Every structure is written in structure tokens, then in C-alpha cells.
Amino acid sequence: MLRRTMAEFDVKAGLQQVLKRIDEVFLQRPKEVQTGKPLLVAVSKTKPAEAVIEAYEAGQRDFGENYVQELEQKSRHPDILAKCPDIRWHFIGHMQSNKINKVLSVPNLSMIQTVDSEKLATKLDAAWSKVQPAPEQQLQVLIQINTSGEDVKSGIEAKDAPALYQFIRSNLKHLNLRGIMTIGAFGFDYSNGPNPDFVSLMQVHKSICEAHSLDPDSALVSMGMSNDFDKAIEMGSTVVRVGSSIFGHRAAKT
Ligand SMILES: *Cc1c(COP(=O)(O)O)cnc(C)c1O
Helix, strand or coil, X not given: CCCEECCEXXXXXXXXXXXXXXXXXXXXCCXXXXXXXXXXXXXXXXXXXXXXXXXXHCCCCEEEECCHHHHHHHHCCHHHHHHCCXXXXXXXXXXXXXXXXXXXXXXXXXXXXXXXXXXHHHHXXXXXXXXXXXXXXXXXXXXXXXCCCCCCCCCECHHHHHHHHHHHHHHCCCEEEEEEECCCCCCCCHHHCCCHHHHHHHHHHHHHHHHCCCCHHHCEEECCCCCCHHHHHHHCCCXXXXXXXXXXXXXXXX
């Protein structure tokens, strides 16, 4: 699928195609899937500020980055500050404790999608209480779950996620726990049936909703990327994180 004008990728066209596909799949998915309409987080990692501005000017507001340094730089880019006042940044990368203050000082930070331990959550809560722009303004977070059980992936094990959910809700008053996320294994072959990572995340979603008497809409489920956001939405995803389908291929990170 090549959408190139000269040397540049047409970000606006990419964005519009993704939004259209999200709508289509959302309307056609099975009736028993009861979660809300998905939010698109445009993953702009490795892409320049101009690409972010192009997507913003086409109406996109939520953007995701997974490298701390890149998020710091891009969020403070003078053109982004000037032209994208309502941008909402999502941190979707692995969070190291020693980077917490850097991430929390990002202008227009909206959500951290990768909280995966009591320790990290507690540190985030304490750090946010010192920098929060307004006293009642909680930091939105998701719990990252390692549904594929791969050692290299961060995230808490699915079986331990409900306890972490409980812990954050009862103890950390500066955090607004919005839901759960997974990255999942790459390259799943859909001819083998439903993606087990998505199945597993939806099971955690169900048990959390039951334990806290939430309706399915009140806990977000972040799953699905360029190659499988449609499959994720069919199963109940409410946050899709899409990069290359909007911004074009990324050069491999060296
Ligand atoms: C890079 C990345 C994405 C987007 O990947 P694409 O395949 O380009 O859509 C989504 N989520 C996370 C955590 C990522 O690191």
C-alpha cells in the first residue's frame, strides 16, 4: 500500500484511511462486544515534528511516543507548541524509574499506558503529586499486561493484573486508572483464529469490570497496531495505537 507524493508520505490520507477503517469495523463488529468507540492514538515515533503537525491539522489530537528522549524533544518543539495547543501525548514505551520526572514534565502529557508494577505506580503517583498542573488533575494511566508471556516484553502477567488494578484504585489518589493495554506478540497468523493476546486482554477486562462493578465502557482496552487494529476492534479494543499506516514506514532504530 504505497501512498507517496514525491518523497513524502501523505499523512492526512493515511490518517483518514485509518479513521474510516476504524468506523467501518466498529459498526460491523459482533453485537455482543459492548465496549465504546475506539480512540485513535497516532504513534509518531521516529517521525519529525512536521508529520505530527500535519496529522494535528487534519484533526488528530492523541499522539503516542515510546522513547523518552524523543517525547521530551518533540513535545517541546517550538512549532508543535505553537501549532498544536490541544495535543495529547501518550507515553507507550517502557518506563524506567529514573525517567519518571522527564516523562511527567512533558507539556500536554495525557496518559501513561505502560504502568506494570505497584512500585512504578507508587513512584508515579508521588512524582505527579509534585508536578500536577492543577490540584485535582489526576494523571491518566493504563496497566500494561504482558499477554504473550515473552520475557523481553514489559508488562505484568495477566493473572496479577486485577490485584494491581485494585491496588492503584484504592491507594494512589493522584492517578486516574483508565484501563489496560497490551502489545502482544508480533506477526500472529490470523488464519489460526482469534489472537490469543487480544483474547487474554479482554478476559482481564471482563474480570476487572466484574470485580469493580464497572460497565464495559468505563475501563479502556488499548490493543491493536497498524497490522491488526481492525482485528482488535472486532474483539473490543477501545484504544488503537497506529503508527506506520498513518505516517509511513519507519527506518529501523539503530
Ligand atoms: C510502534 C508502536 C505502535 C505502532 O506500531 P505500528 O505497527 O507502526 O502501527 C503501537 N504501540 C506501541 C507500544 C509501539 O511501540
